[in-house]
Amino acid sequence: MQAAADTADPVQALTQSGYKWGFATEIETELAPKGLNTDIIRLISARKSEPAWLLEWRLKAYAAWLTMAEPHWAMLAYPPIDYQDLHYYAAPKRKPGPQSLDEVDPELLRTYDKLGIPLRERAILAGVTPEEGTRQVAVDAVFDSVSVATTFRETLAKAGVIFCPISEAVREHPELVQRYLGSVVPTGDNYFAALNSAVFTDGSFVFVPKGVRCPMELSTYFRINARNTGQFERTLIIAEDGAQVSYLEGCTAPQRDENQLHAAVVELVALNDAQIKYSTVQNWYPGDAEGRGGIYNFVTKRGACRGARSRISWTQVETGSAITWKYPSCILQGEDSVGEFYSVALTNHRQQADTGTKMIHIGPRTRSTIVSKGISAGQSNNTYRGLVRIQPKASGARSHTQCDSLLIGDACGAHTVPYIESRNASAKVEHEATTSKIDEDQLFYCRQRGLSQEDAVGLIVNGFCKDVLKELPMEFAVEAQKLLAVSLEGSVG
Amino acid sequence: MLEITGLAAAIDGKDILRGIDLKLPQGEVHAIMGPNGSGKSTLSYVLAGRDGYEVTAGSARLDGADLLAMTPDARAAAGLFLAFQYPVELPGVGNANFLRTALNAQRRARGESELDAVQFLKLARAATKQLAMPDDMLKRNVNVGFSGGEKKRNEVLQMALLRPRLAILDETDSGLDIDALKIVAEGVNALRGPAFSALVITHYQRLLDYIVPDRVHVLVGGRIVRSGGPELALALEADGYAAIAAEAA
Numbered sequence: 001m002q003a004a005a006d007t008a009d010p011v012q013a014l015t016q017s018g019y020k021w022g023f024a025t026e027i028e029t030e031l032a033p034k035g036l037n038t039d040i041i042r043l044i045s046a047r048k049s050e051p052a053w054l055l056e057w058r059l060k061a062y063a064a065w066l067t068m069a070e071p072h073w074a075m076l077a078y079p080p081i082d083y084q085d086l087h088y089y090a091a092p093k094r095k096p097g098p099q100s101l102d103e104v105d106p107e108l109l110r111t112y113d114k115l116g117i118p119l120r121e122r123a124i125l126a127g128v129t130p131e132e133g134t135r136q137v138a139v140d141a142v143f144d145s146v147s148v149a150t151t152f153r154e155t156l157a158k159a160g161v162i163f164c165p166i167s168e169a170v171r172e173h174p175e176l177v178q179r180y181l182g183s184v185v186p187t188g189d190n191y192f193a194a195l196n197s198a199v200f201t202d203g204s205f206v207f208v209p210k211g212v213r214c215p216m217e218l219s220t221y222f223r224i225n226a227r228n229t230g231q232f233e234r235t236l237i238i239a240e241d242g243a244q245v246s247y248l249e250g251c252t253a254p255q256r257d258e259n260q261l262h263a264a265v266v267e268l269v270a271l272n273d274a275q276i277k278y279s280t281v282q283n284w285y286p287g288d289a290e291g292r293g294g295i296y297n298f299v300t301k302r303g304a305c306r307g308a309r310s311r312i313s314w315t316q317v318e319t320g321s322a323i324t325w326k327y328p329s330c331i332l333q334g335e336d337s338v339g340e341f342y343s344v345a346l347t348n349h350r351q352q353a354d355t356g357t358k359m360i361h362i363g364p365r366t367r368s369t370i371v372s373k374g375i376s377a378g379q380s381n382n383t384y385r386g387l388v389r390i391q392p393k394a395s396g397a398r399s400h401t402q403c404d405s406l407l408i409g410d411a412c413g414a415h416t417v418p419y420i421e422s423r424n425a426s427a428k429v430e431h432e433a434t435t436s437k438i439d440e441d442q443l444f445y446c447r448q449r450g451l452s453q454e455d456a457v458g459l460i461v462n463g464f465c466k467d468v469l470k471e472l473p474m475e476f477a478v479e480a481q482k483l484l485a486v487s488l489e490g491s492v493g
Numbered sequence: 494m495l496e497i498t499g500l501a502a503a504i505d506g507k508d509i510l511r512g513i514d515l516k517l518p519q520g521e522v523h524a525i526m527g528p529n530g531s532g533k534s535t536l537s538y539v540l541a542g543r544d545g546y547e548v549t550a551g552s553a554r555l556d557g558a559d560l561l562a563m564t565p566d567a568r569a570a571a572g573l574f575l576a577f578q579y580p581v582e583l584p585g586v587g588n589a590n591f592l593r594t595a596l597n598a599q600r601r602a603r604g605e606s607e608l609d610a611v612q613f614l615k616l617a618r619a620a621t622k623q624l625a626m627p628d629d630m631l632k633r634n635v636n637v638g639f640s641g642g643e644k645k646r647n648e649v650l651q652m653a654l655l656r657p658r659l660a661i662l663d664e665t666d667s668g669l670d671i672d673a674l675k676i677v678a679e680g681v682n683a684l685r686g687p688a689f690s691a692l693v694i695t696h697y698q699r700l701l702d703y704i705v706p707d708r709v710h711v712l713v714g715g716r717i718v719r720s721g722g723p724e725l726a727l728a729l730e731a732d733g734y735a736a737i738a739a740e741a742a
Contacts, residue, residue, distance in 0.1 A: 444543050445581035449595035449651065450569035450602065459594060463585030463634070 032089035038062065041198055044089050048167045048201070051174060061187035061197030068191045074325050074354035075383040075415055078259075078296065086230045086261060088199045152216065159215050161245075162207040166234055169205035176207055180238055184267035184304045184331070192263040192298040192325075196232045200265065203233035208243035208274075217473055219248045222264075230261040237267070239274035241307065246277040248476055259287075259322060263298045272307030272334065277315070279472050281480055284320035286487075289378070291350030294322025301328035302358075305337035305366075313340040314357065315471040317480040319487040322351060327385065329358035332366035332394075339368040342468040344480070346461075346487050347380030347412070356386035356417075361394035361427065370401040373465045376412035377488055383415040388429055390422040397427040405435040406464050408457065408488070458485030494519050495540075495659055495690065500551035501715075502539045509535045511715035512551065519556075519658070520687045524701055525694045526726060527712035528734040533694045534578060536712070537663045541575040542568050555659055569595075570602035572658030576648040576665050583635035588647070589617060591635045592654055599655060620653045624680055642673035649680035656684070660691040666700035678703030698730040713738045 032043055041062055045055040070081070156163050162173060170177050187197040204220045222233060239245055262284060268276050278301075287294025297320075303312035314328040330339025341357035359368035368388065376382040388399045405414035416433050438460060446456035462469065462481050469477050495517040502510040509532045517523050527533050539546050540553055542565035553560040560568055583591060597607040608616070617631055626646055636644050645665055652660055662681065666674055681691060681704050693704055701709070701723065709725040710717045711734070719725065719737055729737060 439581075440544065441581045442583060444541075444565065445577065445583070446591075446595075447565035448541050448569055448575050448577075449591070449655070450566050450599035451595060452566050452598065453564075455594070455598065459586055459591070460583065463583055466585030 030089075030091045031087050034087055035084045036062075036086070036088055036199065040088050044199060044201060047089065047091070048170070050167075050170055053178060054170060057182065057187065058198050061194050062199075064188035065191065065194035065198055068188070068194060070191050074385070075381060075417075076323055076325060076352045076354050078323055078352075081259075081261060081296065083195075088230055088232070089201055091201075155215070156218075160209045160212050161214050162205065163218050164205055166203045166205040166236060167201075169207075169236075173205075173207070176238065177205070177236070180236055180267065180269055181234075182267075184269060184302050185265050185300050190300060193265050193300040196234060196263050196265045196300070199230070200232045200234035203235040203264070204237075204247075205235075206237040206245060206247060208239045208245045210240040211242045212240075213243070214245040217246050217248060219250070221250050230263065232262075233264045235264070235266040236269075237276055237278070238269045239271065239276050239310075241272040242274060243271075244275045246279070246473060248279040248281070248473060250281045250283070250476075259294060259296050260285075261296050261298070262321075264300070266299070266301040266328075268303035268312055270303065270305050270307060270310035270312050270334075270337075273309045274307055275311045275313075276303060277313045278303070278328070279476060280314075280316040280318070281472075281476055281483065282316065282318045282320050282324070283483060286320045286349065286351050287322040289349045291322070294351070295320065296323045297321035297326065298323075299326040301326065302331065303329070303339070304331045305334050305339060305363075307337070308334040308363075309336045309338075310334050311338040311340070313338075313342070313471070315342040315468065316344070316355075317465075317468070317472070317476075317483065318343070318345040318353060318355060319483050321353075324351075324353040324355050326355045327357055329360070330368065331360045331362065332368065332397075333362045334366075335363040336365045336367075337363060338366070340471075341368075341370045341372070341386075342471040343372045344375070344465045344468045344484070345372070345382055345384075346375040346484060347377065347382045348487055349378040349380060351378075351380045353381070354383040354385055356384045358387040359389070359399055361388075361390045361397040361399065364394060365396040366394055367397065368399040370399070370403070371467050372401075372403045373468055374403075374405045374414055375408065375461055375464070375484075375488075376405070376414045377408035379411045381413040381415070383417060385417045385419075387419040388421070388431075389419075390424050390427040390429065392423045394424050395426045397424065397429075399427070399429045401431040401433075402467075403431070403433040404464070405433075406461065407435065407437045408461075454485070454489060457488055461485070461488060494554075494556055495692070496552075496554045497540075498552050500536075500539070500553055501549045502535060503547045503549055504535070504545060508549070509546075509715055510539065513712075513715075513717055515710065515717065517659070517690050517692060519690050521707040522681075522685065522691045522693060522704060523708045523710060524704075524706040524726060525692060525710050525712050525717075526696070526698075526729055526734075529696075531712045532715040533712055534663055535715075537575055537661045537692075537694060540568075540661060541565060541573060566598065567602070569655075570599045574652050574655055574657030574660045576645075576652060576660065576662040578663040578665070578667065580636045580639075580644040580648055582637045582639075584637055586635050587631075588633055588635050589614065589631040592617060592631075592651060595651070596654055617650075617654060620650055623683065624650055624653065625676055626650060641668040642670065645669055645673065645677055646680075649677050653680055653684065656689075658688060658690065660684070660689070662691060662693045662695075664694055664696060666695055666697065674700065675703060698726045701726045711737055 032040055041058050185193050188194055208214050270276050284295035305312050312330050318324055332339050339359050345353045345355050347353050357370055372384045374382040374384055384403050390397050403416050407414055414435055418431050420429055422429055442460050443456050461484055469480055497513050497515040500510055500513040548561055555571055593613045600607055624646055706723055709721055711719040
């Protein structure tokens with residue numbers, strides 16, 4: 001993300017070829033030995049000075065993982081992952097738990113500067129609306145396995161909002177973590193969630209107490225740096241009765257020839273009348289044009305609308321990763337609760353994405369909206385996979401799905417796999433899907449007006465994604481638009 | 494000055510243009526008239542650089558520059574504007590954003606400074622006012638949900654903002670009622686001057702009551718079979734293309 005002071009010409013940025021976040025940081029790293037076993041899990045837990053209950057929890061998850069098999073139902077093809085050939089803990093070498101930014105390694109701060117992430121408290125993300133003046137965004141930054149800095153904590157604390165690394169929350173707010181951790185995504189939920197539960201190293205924790213509207217956007221930047229390292233972050237967001245919070249995450253990684261594994265778990269809990277808006281701009285390294293390298297992204301994201309009239313909204317722009325396996329979901333338990341999923345998934349070259357959502361309607365009059373825009377280019381494959389389930393007690397439930405695919409070129413694939421299960425006759429479930437190729441007439445029209453081929457494609461694709469992009473907080477929407485154009489470079493001959 | 498010499502073009506191996514010679518001096522407006530299938534739209538697409546048309550012979554130069562060697566966007570930056578017979582819809586793309594992107598792309602290509610949002614909006618509002626278009630036309634998505642008349646007016650709006658050296662109007666009058674026709678004609682006439690030339694492609698004489706051409710060319714079977722002054726359009730209206738074609742043959 002670019003800071004406001006950076007007025008770099010977006011067009012110039014677009015013409016820079018390739019993945020511009022692909023640099024690696026030379027920094028001393030503490031690495032656990034390769035491999036996964038109970039000793040490694042004990043080591044992670046010890047490094048984080050965790051209480052005994054959490055170590056037990058991890059070991060239980062590990063035991064479950066050992067009995068499970070990697071799922072292969074998704075439309076993804078990749079060589080077997082050797083889980084023993086990875087480091088499960090990597091940390092920038094320094095004394096644990098930075099107290100202030102002054103204690104953070106300057107090399108790390110330079111890395112985040114390069115990424116344009118404003119760690120310093122006065123920095124503001126790009127795209128500030130003039131009428132609102134200075135807009136503040138609190139940032140947590142996770143580098144490999146640890147959180148390196150969290151900003152604006154004092155301001156947030158005054159409002160009663162807790163925003164900190166989850167490892168710190170375990171120490172400072174154990175009762176909250178123990179009550180909610182694994183309550184939405186249980187340790188044995190699925191193969192990758194079990195793996196994450198066993199070895200998660202850091203991530204963000206957000207708690208917004210009853211009746212509080214979080215005074216600023218919360219944001220976490222995830223960066224994988226170390227070689228042969230998995231990143232397993234865990235995020236937990238709790239909004240009590242009437243609370244509201246908007247959270248955004250951004251992800252990048254260095255350009256490396258080998259694949260890196262990322263298996264995160266995100267849990268959201270919304271109580272009565274609470275609202276959680278969770279936005280993602282996922283731009284992990286996608287691999288090169290021949291499909292070498294790139295992140296394997298196996299992520300479990302789920303939100304529980306536990307309270308009446310609660311609302312959880314997922315917005316994602318997925319342009320990175322060699323493999324994406326991700327289905328941000330909503331459990332609509334509270335009556336009149338609302339789940340939303342807005343997604344743009346773009347694949348180019350040899351990227352593969354299998355992504356979508358699950359909307360589980362349990363309570364009466366629950367509502368869900370799904371808007372999915374898939375763009376496939378190059379030789380990539382892009383699958384929308386979505387489940388809408390209406391449980392017997394969900395009288396008057398409503399669900400609407402709009403699922404559009406856009407193909408660029410003739411060597412890519414787009415697939416739509418909707419599952420609809422209704423066990424209540426009063427529910428209304430709608431599904432609309434379209435697939436189209438990028439239109440030659442549209443391209444020619446734009447080029448006749450003076451746009452280059454790439455700008456024309458960028459404009460048309462951004463228009464195609466408009467319904468999703470408008471759901472993003474403004475500073476991210478601007479960034480996402482540029483990202484879509486960059487990701488499509490070289491996709492049209 | 495647009496100079497077309499011996500231009501021949503084919504689609505899917507089928508010859509459509511069979512040797513067109515045309516000189517359009519700067520500052521003049523010429524009309525091209527012809528029956529359906531005579532190659533009028535093909536001529537406009539070939540000049541604008543649309544894919545799928547194979548130029549088999551001849552040349553087209555705009556102010557000496559070889560148009561046929563340029564990409565469509567380079568032709569646009571060189572000052573060529575095509576008002577489409579069927580303007581294309583761009584869902585999700587705001588009209589103002591589209592226009593500013595296009596204008597700035599052309600300005601950049603010509604080494605001129607780009608306009609910021611405020612400068613652009615000022616310019617755009619003045620142009621919509623002149624064309625009696627409501628301001629919300631700028632906010633709507635490009636041509637999406639526009640009536641036929643609105644689409645054509647939107648083409649003229651784009652032309653007014655991009656200020657081309659050469660405008661090609663491909664049957665811009667088709668589907669327009671008389672009021673819309675007058676607005677479109679006024680838009681073209683407002684641009685007339687020593688630095689502007691236009692090729693007005695039309696089926697009917699009606700448009701030429703409002704945009705009075707310096708010359709009229711009759712296109713039949715991929716060739717210009719006759720050229721003359723504005724009175725030629727009237728003769729065509731009275732006698733029909735068949736008579737003119739027979740006379741020329």
